[in-house]
Amino acid sequence: MESPNLSYIKNLSGGDIPFETKVIRILKEEFAEEKKTYYENLKKGDLKLTASNVHKLKHKLSILSLEKGYQIAETFENNLRENNTDLSKEFDTILNTITTYLKQL
């Protein structure tokens, strides 16, 4: 699987280290919260809300340059809107990869 990276954030910061630090902190906090909500809604079977959670998480995937992951998330989001949980395992893998990566930062 592709690896997450900070190239988008670095590009955006143009060397502005306080911005990088701040946005990484926000990203970590928000990702943890959104991931938690995602699993809660998935467990409850509220697939409409779960789709919204995936939608939000999808943005984080693109920030971390996970292009293939983003495509999987997009299809998964559409599946959820059609009451179908196909690709949930693949999405789990993506979330785990991001979790591990963010812990290192």
Add this chain to the structure above:
Amino acid sequence: MNCIIIDDEATARAIIKQLCTKIDNLVVLNEFANAIEAIKFLNQHEVDLIFLDIHMPSFDGFDFIQTLKNPPRIVMTSSDPNFAIEAFEYECIVDYLIKPILLPRFEKAIQKSKSSALKQRVSGISETNESVTENELYVNIDRRLIKIDIPSIYLIEAKGDYILIKTEDKNYMVHSTLKKIEEKLPITLFLKVHRSYIINVKKIIDIEDNSVLINRDVIPVSRSNRPELMQRLNLL
């Protein structure tokens, strides 16, 4: 220019805020995690531009736009390109940015927003001038107020402390300045082509190098005013 950011994602707000720092004279007045808080703010502040996320819980970007009577310019932001067509049905929406937003695309959106503001201003001036055109101009000559039909004026020439207003039927020498009369004339019809001349661009017969023939008068066009004159013409 000032702006606000409405997005339920803190990461997205931080990114847009950072992008705003790259644009000269763009001030972020505030940021909001939900659109309802933003409505309260908009009731109390004049905002030029809104960066608005579409997907927000309970009250989304489109719901927000529909609550605004006179919405400022809006740049929609979304991870989803599927709403672009719907978005452009709203006149206030000047651009649609797909996340993650890159700086060159962001700069383009700002440029579009500025162009849109300029068009609005020009159209405002044009509307004002249409009503002016309907009215006549009254000039004071020998203690009498004489009515002149504005579209019939083809030339105004500065003559010391006076201006000579030439119409198709008659000429009027009035104690005034070009600057004063210029303010009273519709900019869609009249153009100052030289420090001493204002012409009615509809009455031009021909243009040669640095002069225009208007009725039977040959009027000089200064180099600095020539580009604007050329822009006004319907050139083939």
